[in-house]
Amino acid sequence: MREFSICRVLTVDSSANGHLPSRLLGQIHKTSQARQVIYRSNERSDAVTIICEGWAYVYSMLSDGRRQILSILLPGDIVTATAMLKDRASFSIQALTDIDYCQIDRTELKRLLVTDPTVLDEFFKILVAEKEEADQLVIDLGRRTADERIARFILGLMNRLQARQQVQDNSFAFPVRQQHIADATGLTSVHVSRVIGAFRKAGLVEIKGRSLKILNLNELKRISNAA
Numbered sequence: 001m002r003e004f005s006i007c008r009v010l011t012v013d014s015s016a017n018g019h020l021p022s023r024l025l026g027q028i029h030k031t032s033q034a035r036q037v038i039y040r041s042n043e044r045s046d047a048v049t050i051i052c053e054g055w056a057y058v059y060s061m062l063s064d065g066r067r068q069i070l071s072i073l074l075p076g077d078i079v080t081a082t083a084m085l086k087d088r089a090s091f092s093i094q095a096l097t098d099i100d101y102c103q104i105d106r107t108e109l110k111r112l113l114v115t116d117p118t119v120l121d122e123f124f125k126i127l128v129a130e131k132e133e134a135d136q137l138v139i140d141l142g143r144r145t146a147d148e149r150i151a152r153f154i155l156g157l158m159n160r161l162q163a164r165q166q167v168q169d170n171s172f173a174f175p176v177r178q179q180h181i182a183d184a185t186g187l188t189s190v191h192v193s194r195v196i197g198a199f200r201k202a203g204l205v206e207i208k209g210r211s212l213k214i215l216n217l218n219e220l221k222r223i224s225n226a227a
Contacts (some may be wrong), residue, residue, distance in 0.1 A: 006078050006126065007050060009118045010104070028103045032095045039079070039093040046087060047103035049079045054099030055175055059183065060091050069184040071133060072096070072176070074160055081126040084109050097175050141186045144225060149185040150195050151224035154205065158214065174212035 028047065032038050038056070039045065056073040058080070070091060073079065079093060084106060112119040136156075140149045161172045178196070182189045199205045204220050206213045214220055 006119075006122050007076070007102075009116075009122045010109075010112065027105070030101055030103065032099050032101070034095050034097050034099075037092055037094045038099075038101065039089070041090055041092045042088050044087050045083075045089075045103075046106050048083045048106055048109055049093070050102045050104065051075055051077050051079075052100040052102055055096040055173075056093055056099055056101075057096050057180065057184075058091050058093055067183045068186070069180060070137070071130075072157065072180075072184070074157075074164065076164060078126060081123060081130055084113065084123060096180070146185070146187055146191055146195050147198075147223050148225045149187065150181060150192065150199075151220050152226055153181060153185055154212065154214070155220060155224055155226070169213070170215075170217060171211060171213040173210060174207065175210045 029052070030038075039049065041060070051073045053075055055075075058070045058073065060068050060070060062068075073093070080089065080091075083089065087106070109119075113123055114120075136152070140152065144152065157174070157176075158167055158170070158172055161167050166172060176184075178189045178192045181187075181196075182192045185192070187195075196205075196207070199220075200207070202216075202219075204214070204216045204223075206215055
């Protein structure tokens with residue numbers, strides 16, 4: 001996943017034509033089982049986390065136990081660009097599947113942000129992508145219908161996996177469950193079940209085990225009402 005993540009610019013020494021080992025210090029590689037929390041809200045951390053294999057998600061929990069999933073993390077994703085600048089975050093991170101992830105020393109990243117234009121450019125791209133994702137979530141929760149939200153959720157995952165060359169014939173890994181979709185779209189699990197059932201009945205999608213295939217891409221795009 002290096003070619004699809006910030007690792008592409010972090011692990012290449014431009015002065016040596018890209019043939020030297022990583023120029024970063026303080027890298028720690030870890031593993032986590034599905035459903036394990038790898039970061040809790042407002043914990044102090046000196047590292048920036050990048051997902052190497054598997055899926056995770058970023059979420060916030062209200063005092064009454066309600067959960068809002070803010071983003072799904074795929075292989076190659078940095079948890080958040082702001083982790084390069086702050087030692088605490090207001091959200092938590094949980095493994096959706098078994099995952100491998102890397103934690104990189106923040107001080108080293110800050111040094112590269114200042115000294116290397118390619119790293120700074122990649123940092124800005126991540127910030128822009130996060131802002132666009134946050135904007136779409138606001139539109140989802142404020143204006144889109146349940147059908148539109150779920151269609152956009154599915155298409156969003158497909159587009160991101162397609163960029164990682166992990167989609168074949170409109171079929172891709174789909175380890176998320178109805179509760180995850182509900183918490184990501186601001187709906188109830190029952191409502192999600194109804195919409196997914198309607199999509200299946202209409203011949204839009206096929207879900208088998210932990211994979212999903214889009215059977216009618218154009219119609220799903222129309223339903224998503226994407227800007």
